[in-house]
Amino acid sequence: MSVTAAAGDSALQVNGGAYEAVIGIECHVELKTETKMFCGCRNVFGSEPNTNVCPVCLGYPGALPVPNRLAIEAIVKAGLAFGAEIPPFSKFDRKNYFYPDMPKNYQISQYDTPFTRGGVVSFWLPDGTQRQIRLTRIHLEEDTGKSIHAGSTDGRLGGSTHSLVDFNRAGVPLMECVSEPDIRSAVEAVAYLEALKRTFVALGVSDVKMEEGSLRCDANVSIRPTGASELGTKTEIKNMNSFRSVQRAIGNEISRQAEALSRGERIVQETRGWDEVAETTIVQRSKEEAHDYRYFPDPDLVPIEFAARDIARLRDELVTLPQPRLERLILHDRVSVVQAHQLIDTPGLADYYEETVALSEAPQATLNFVLGELSRLANETATAVASSALTPKALAEIVDLTSRGAINSKTAKDIIARVWSEGGSPAEIVEREGLGQVSDPAAVDGFVREVIAAQAESVENFRNGKETVLKFLIGQVMKTSRGKADPKLAEERLRALIAGSDP
Amino acid sequence: MSDILDLGAREIARAVVAKKTSALEIAEDALARAHARDGAVGAYLTIVDDVAREQARRVDAALAKGANLPLAGVPVAIKDNMCLSGTRTTAASKILGNWVASYTATAVQRLLDAGAIPVGKANLDEFAMGSSCENSALGVTRNPWDLSRVPGGSSGGSAAAVASGTAAFALGSDTGGSIREPAAFCGVVGFKPTYGRVSRYGLIAFASSLDQIGPIAKSVEDCALVYEIIAGADPADATTVERPVERTLDAMRDDLKGLRVGIVREFDLAKLEPEVRAVYEQAYRDLERLGAELVEVALPTADYGVATYYLIAPAECSSNLARFDGMRYGLRVEGVDVGATYEATRAAGFGDEVKRRILIGTYALSSGYYDAYYVRAQKARTLIAADFNTAFEWCDVIACPAASSPAFEFNAKSDPVSMYLMDYYTIPMSLAGLPSLSVPCGYVTPSGSAKPLPLGLELTTPLFAERALLGVAYAYERGTRHAEKHCPPALEAVR
Ligand SMILES: [Zn+2]
Numbered sequence: 001m002s003v004t005a006a007a008g009d010s011a012l013q014v015n016g017g018a019y020e021a022v023i024g025i026e027c028h029v030e031l032k033t034e035t036k037m038f039c040g041c042r043n044v045f046g047s048e049p050n051t052n053v054c055p056v057c058l059g060y061p062g063a064l065p066v067p068n069r070l071a072i073e074a075i076v077k078a079g080l081a082f083g084a085e086i087p088p089f090s091k092f093d094r095k096n097y098f099y100p101d102m103p104k105n106y107q108i109s110q111y112d113t114p115f116t117r118g119g120v121v122s123f124w125l126p127d128g129t130q131r132q133i134r135l136t137r138i139h140l141e142e143d144t145g146k147s148i149h150a151g152s153t154d155g156r157l158g159g160s161t162h163s164l165v166d167f168n169r170a171g172v173p174l175m176e177c178v179s180e181p182d183i184r185s186a187v188e189a190v191a192y193l194e195a196l197k198r199t200f201v202a203l204g205v206s207d208v209k210m211e212e213g214s215l216r217c218d219a220n221v222s223i224r225p226t227g228a229s230e231l232g233t234k235t236e237i238k239n240m241n242s243f244r245s246v247q248r249a250i251g252n253e254i255s256r257q258a259e260a261l262s263r264g265e266r267i268v269q270e271t272r273g274w275d276e277v278a279e280t281t282i283v284q285r286s287k288e289e290a291h292d293y294r295y296f297p298d299p300d301l302v303p304i305e306f307a308a309r310d311i312a313r314l315r316d317e318l319v320t321l322p323q324p325r326l327e328r329l330i331l332h333d334r335v336s337v338v339q340a341h342q343l344i345d346t347p348g349l350a351d352y353y354e355e356t357v358a359l360s361e362a363p364q365a366t367l368n369f370v371l372g373e374l375s376r377l378a379n380e381t382a383t384a385v386a387s388s389a390l391t392p393k394a395l396a397e398i399v400d401l402t403s404r405g406a407i408n409s410k411t412a413k414d415i416i417a418r419v420w421s422e423g424g425s426p427a428e429i430v431e432r433e434g435l436g437q438v439s440d441p442a443a444v445d446g447f448v449r450e451v452i453a454a455q456a457e458s459v460e461n462f463r464n465g466k467e468t469v470l471k472f473l474i475g476q477v478m479k480t481s482r483g484k485a486d487p488k489l490a491e492e493r494l495r496a497l498i499a500g501s502d503p
Numbered sequence: 504m505s506d507i508l509d510l511g512a513r514e515i516a517r518a519v520v521a522k523k524t525s526a527l528e529i530a531e532d533a534l535a536r537a538h539a540r541d542g543a544v545g546a547y548l549t550i551v552d553d554v555a556r557e558q559a560r561r562v563d564a565a566l567a568k569g570a571n572l573p574l575a576g577v578p579v580a581i582k583d584n585m586c587l588s589g590t591r592t593t594a595a596s597k598i599l600g601n602w603v604a605s606y607t608a609t610a611v612q613r614l615l616d617a618g619a620i621p622v623g624k625a626n627l628d629e630f631a632m633g634s635s636c637e638n639s640a641l642g643v644t645r646n647p648w649d650l651s652r653v654p655g656g657s658s659g660g661s662a663a664a665v666a667s668g669t670a671a672f673a674l675g676s677d678t679g680g681s682i683r684e685p686a687a688f689c690g691v692v693g694f695k696p697t698y699g700r701v702s703r704y705g706l707i708a709f710a711s712s713l714d715q716i717g718p719i720a721k722s723v724e725d726c727a728l729v730y731e732i733i734a735g736a737d738p739a740d741a742t743t744v745e746r747p748v749e750r751t752l753d754a755m756r757d758d759l760k761g762l763r764v765g766i767v768r769e770f771d772l773a774k775l776e777p778e779v780r781a782v783y784e785q786a787y788r789d790l791e792r793l794g795a796e797l798v799e800v801a802l803p804t805a806d807y808g809v810a811t812y813y814l815i816a817p818a819e820c821s822s823n824l825a826r827f828d829g830m831r832y833g834l835r836v837e838g839v840d841v842g843a844t845y846e847a848t849r850a851a852g853f854g855d856e857v858k859r860r861i862l863i864g865t866y867a868l869s870s871g872y873y874d875a876y877y878v879r880a881q882k883a884r885t886l887i888a889a890d891f892n893t894a895f896e897w898c899d900v901i902a903c904p905a906a907s908s909p910a911f912e913f914n915a916k917s918d919p920v921s922m923y924l925m926d927y928y929t930i931p932m933s934l935a936g937l938p939s940l941s942v943p944c945g946y947v948t949p950s951g952s953a954k955p956l957p958l959g960l961e962l963t964t965p966l967f968a969e970r971a972l973l974g975v976a977y978a979y980e981r982g983t984r985h986a987e988k989h990c991p992p993a994l995e996a997v998r
Contacts (some may be wrong), residue, residue: 055606059826061599062586062608062705066741094822096868100841105825163841165830294868296877299711299819301741 012254014261018226021254022234023183025192027217029175029206030143031074037142037173038065038108045212049166057171059103064300067092071173072115072304074205075140076314078175079116081199081321082135086311090115091303092140096294101145101165109176111295114139115304121179122323123195124330125187128337133192134180145170169213175206181220181231186251189219190243198322198345210242217246221253222267232257233267237281239274249274253281325350333363342371348386349375352395359396366399373413377420389423390416397426406430408437410483439486441493444477447485448493451476459498470494508532512577512671512725516618519576520566526576530559530620533578537622537669545644546654546664547623548583551590555620562618572618573732580664580673583624584631585611585716586705590621594707595639596629598827598852600834608705609740610674610716610733617732622670625660629854630824631681631709633657634925637913638856646688647991649954652910655685661719662689666991672720672729676706678713679812680905680929683941686719687905687959690943690986692976693719694726697967698936699744701730702737708823710816711742713933721986723942723977727751730969746967754974758982760794762975765898768801770928775907779958782945783904786960786983789944790902793982800894800901804886808931809923811887814867814880815934820857821864827852859919888935895965900975904928905941905959909949932963939963942976943985955989 012019036043039056055063076086093111114137121133146169151161177196183189197208197215208215217240222232237253240246252274257267272281297303322344329340329350343350349370356366374385374395381388398415401407407415407430415426415435430436438444451473452459462469470491477490507518507529518524537550555578562575581587584594586604593599607615615621628638636644636659644659646652647667654663658675662685665673675682677695686693695717703714718729734748766787772780791797829835829848836847853861867876894901905928916922932939941959948955960979964972980986 058831060605060832061592061594061602061707061826062584062604062703063606064704064740064742066739096822096825098825098828098842098845100828100830103826103831105828106822292870294822294865294870294873296818296822296868296873299742300708 012223012226012258014223014225014258019223019258019261020226021184021186021250022181022222022224022231023185023189023250024181024220025177025179025183025189025217026220027177027193027196027215028143029177029196029200029208030214031071031173031175032204032206032214033068033071033074033173035068036171037068037071037140038171041171043172044168045214047168049164049168052168053170057103058167059105065108065298067301067304068173071140073314074173074203075115075138075175076306076311077203077318078177078200078205079119079138080311080315080318081203082119082121084116084119084135084138086116086306087113088306089113089303090306092298092301093295094298095141097291099144100163101147101167101170103145103167103170107141107144108298108301109141109295110139121192121195121199123191124326124337124341125191126337131188131191133182133188136178136180138175138177141174141176143169143172143174181222186247186254189250190247193217193243193246194345195323201347202319202322204319219246219250219253221250221257223254223257223261233269235267235269235281236271237274238271238284239276241276245274245276248279249281252279256281322350335363335367339367339371342375343367346375346378346385348384352386352392355392356395356399359393360399362399362403365403366395369395369399369412369416373416374420377417381420388420390420391423394419394424394426401426401430405439405486406436408483408485408487410478411435411437414483435484437486438481438484439489441489444481444485444489444493445497447477447481448490448497450480451494452497462498506532508536508578508671509668510671511722512574512720513728515577515671516573516575519562519618520572522566524576526559526562526566526618526620527556529576529578530555533620533622533669537664540667540669541623543645543650544647544654544663544667544669545642546580546625546660546667546669548593548595548626548639548641548660549591550623551587551621554587554590555622558615559620562620565618570618573728574614575618577619577672578622578670579614579619580623580625580661580670581611581621582627582631582658582661582673582675584627584676584707584709585674586707587611587621587624590624592624592707593641594630595627595641596827596852596854596857597640598834598849599832602833604705606705608716609702609737611705613733614674614729622664625658625664625673627660628657628681629857630707630820631657631676631678631714632820632856632860634680634684634922635911635913635916636660636685638854640854646910646956648688648690648910648956649952649992652912652956653688653915655688655906655910657681657685658693658719659685659688662686662691662693665689665691665719665721672718672725674716674729674733675719676709676714676716677929677933678709678715678816679933680926682717682719683905683929683939683959683961684925687941687943687957687961688910690957690989690991691719691721692723692726692940692942692980693717693959694730694940694973695933695938696730696734696969697744697938698933699742700734700748700938700967700969702733702740702743704737704739708819710819711823712819713812713816715933723940723973723980724752724755726940727755727973727977730973734969744967749970751970751973754970755977756974757978758794759790759975759978762795762900763798763898764790764795765800765894765901766797767805767894767901767903768799769803769805770903772904775904776947778947779904779908782947782958783960786944787902789983790979793978798898800897802887802890802894802931804883804890805931807883808887808934809927811880811883811934812926812930813863813923814876815884817860817862817864818867818877818880819864821861821868824853824857824861856919884934887931891931891935891937891963891965899964899971901963903961903963905961909947909956909958928961932961935966937963937966938969938972940972940976942980944979944983945985946989954992957985957989
């Protein structure tokens with residue numbers, strides 16, 4: 001989660017009256033299954049066009065769909081993760097409309113019997129407030145192919161000479177998650193999507209990558225006087241290709257509606273597309289052009305019934321979910337909202353942190369190492385913390401050595417860097433190579449005297465009141481001791497010995 | 504050539520397995536016969552010479568290695584709405600153009616695996632929509648009993664191929680009677696198994712909840728033999744049932760003692776022409792003579808069958824046929840943009856009856872009409888199935904006419920509704936998903952004609968009671984021997 005400031009969410013005013021935004025989000029999430037929803041083709045992103053296809057997903061005459069059980073289980077788990085109800089009876093329906101990237105000219109979807117109903121998505125806003133957004137439903141459908149418009153300068157349909165279709169995506173399982181209109185700002189909309197993403201990634205059901213199209217979303221946006229119970233006229237916003245564009249597009253649309261109402265205009269129910277470059281929404285379709293999809297139960301597929309024990313089994317298979325972990329970190333461990341999200345949103349990091357804490361019993365020191373030195377190394381070496389050679393046990397040893405004062409922080413960093421790539425036990429390395437912090441005043445005095453003798457000019461300057469020179473001298477003591485001297489003690493002894501010695 | 508090809512499927516396979524002949528010899532004979540005879544009848548849209556020879560060689564090689572193939576060397580006609588890899592598959596529609604199937608339907612593959620030799624792809628009403636084969640956009644099929652008459656439909660080519668002796672048996676598909684009616688018109692046995700028994704994978708869909716593949720053959724035993732091979736769950740068709748396929752060939756019985764045969768009160772024979780009525784009355788008496796007890800049963804909702812069917816089947820077909828759009832395969836007629844291309848392609852590619860049903864179905868599914876038409880039709884379908892359940896508390900098998908008349912002349916049913924009513928006796932069973940077959944039960948000779956025309960008796964049992972159904976049909980067939988009394992004049996001329 002990119003916990004950013006609540007930009008653009010200042011209180012809404014229309015002609016001096018307080019208004020609020022009412023936002024509902026529909027998002028499509030591609031499931032990360034081995035195979036497609038209704039055939040055995042591979043479900044992978046980035047293959048050569050039209051290589052992961054077969055008679056079924058190309059809609060060839062006579063081909064029939066067979067549902068992917070694992071996809072159905074994945075959506076049930078997704079629902080259970082948000083406390084949704086799993087109705088005992090579900091079926092697939094056909095949504096009929098013509099489009100070249102839809103091989104059968106109908107999409108297998110779910111109309112009135114979604115796999116999950118209800119549920120709540122909980123999350124924190126960057127300012128630390130907690131929010132809960134109700135889910136209406138999550139249903140399962142098949143993805144369409146992808147049209148590529150050729151012959152135009154910008155890859156769009158307008159001006160193109162012909163279109164090409166890649167059916168690799170056709171038939172990929174797609175969850176449609178529909179929220180209630182509980183979202184009140186653009187920042188909340190993004191936080192809601194990030195909460196969905198966090199949960200789906202933890203469940204392993206999807207990669208949720210907007211840039212690869214495995215998460216796509218539309219927003220229904222309206223505004224009304226704060227506290228009113230009736231909804232204002234809504235517009236549907238499409239073409240939002242990143243979390244950033246979701247925030248910009250919704251914020252922009254709220255302002256547009258507020259300005260329109262301020263001018264005494266009416267909001268027209270329509271579909272508007274977000275133009276990334278122009279930073280504005282543009283009318284795509286008015287309500288009058290709405291489709292009649294002629295939904296009816298797909299006669300090629302039999303209804304799906306869940307026994308209570310099937311649902312109990314899937315509930316048992318749920319991994320530790322991010323939201324309860326966040327709650328534990330923030331409310332129990334007193335980790336800040338920002339840091340807690342950093343831990344949870346980096347794959348494996350929260351596990352690593354919790355395992356280390358269980359061994360070290362020093363949460364704050366562990367957190368500092370994990371989000372500091374370890375995250376820096378992870379970035380530098382492009383290796384996840386959890387897959388480095390530095391195990392939670394090794395980090396716990398370092399935390400322990402540091403908090404006992406057995407090594408100083410510089411040594412700790414050096415050892416972390418070594419163990420990160422080479423592995424091994426930090427305690428043994430310290431022991432074997434004599435890297436333990438020197439805290440014996442007599443031994444430190446030895447190093448200090450060496451430095452005083454060698455750095456006469458600096459010592460003189462210090463005596464003459466140039467306090468800043470002390471830092472340099474401490475550095476010299478550390479260098480002479482090969483980093484082992486206790487820096488605090490070094491400072492103490494430097495002051496004492498310089499004061500007690502003759503110029 | 505009056506020879507082994509005139510035997511049944513079972514005898515041909517036995518002769519091939521016993522090395523009295525080879526699959527390749529039979530394939531050559533069957534192909535020669537099809538090329539010689541089919542000009543008059545027109546059962547085939549494509550004769551698949553190369554595929555037949557290649558398969559025959561494979562079969563002979565397998566036999567040489569000791570394989571046990573129950574249909575070794577048996578020539579089969581395949582309705583041209585089923586995919587056979589590498590062959591043109593048309594559904595008798597212009598919209599598929601010269602589409603060559605890239606895969607093989609499960610039922611067809613099971614026949615190939617059992618050693619059958621495909622002779623050709625048989626004609627049908629376009630997308631299996633019709634009861635006379637007249638709706639084929641690609642060819643005319645004539646009834647071998649009287650070339651001025653239709654073979655029935657939609658599996659008219661399949662039935663005509665068997666009746667004219669160019670295939671030992673055929674695969675047909677039945678949505679509302681499309682196996683049973685042409686079998687009756689052509690004097691052969693046509694069997695529609697329970698919905699879900701035979702995989703529909705590779706069958707070009709008309710109405711998915713009704714379509715079912717089944718055999719058309721010269722005898723009940725051959726139907727049983729083929730049924731045992733093609734039936735059974737298929738992982739590629741989610742609507743097939745996971746239920747063991749019982750043996751049927753050992754259920755053949757000599758009489759009908761102890762059997763209760765239901766005669767449907769609502770199917771009043773008085774509505775039929777007197778000569779036709781006489782044949783059916785005799786058929787019922789024959790059932791009694793063979794030991795059955797006739798009981799009257801009621802199907803009070805059966806009269807709603809045709810209306811119900813003509814909402815559900817078009818609704819499903821309006822969606823099933825949406826994929827034929829000129830984008831990926833088949834006919835493409837260019838328009839100025841994609842919408843115009845869709846319209847031009849579908850306007851040129853589909854025939855009138857197909858368009859009529861797409862329109863009816865689109866209307867029935869439209870918002871505002873869905874509840875009044877589609878939902879009510881589904882409720883009626885449930886009631887019709889319930890009526891059968893009640894009837895089967897009083898009887899073991901239901902007997903009735905397969906059609907209200909023998910084969911009619913070309914262009915005799917120009918009004919679509921009169922054509923729809925041809926399926927009056929077969930549609931209720933389809934809506935209920937029941938196993939049902941037509942077996943020859945006698946002949947009528949229309950006035951002014953010297954040519955006898957066959958009629959079929961329709962027998963129906965409860966869901967999954969194929970074993971009982973085939974056993975009863977066998978006893979009736981053996982006890983009456985109608986098929987042996989006449990043979991199609993088209994065949995006599997050749998002989
Ligand atoms: Zn596929």
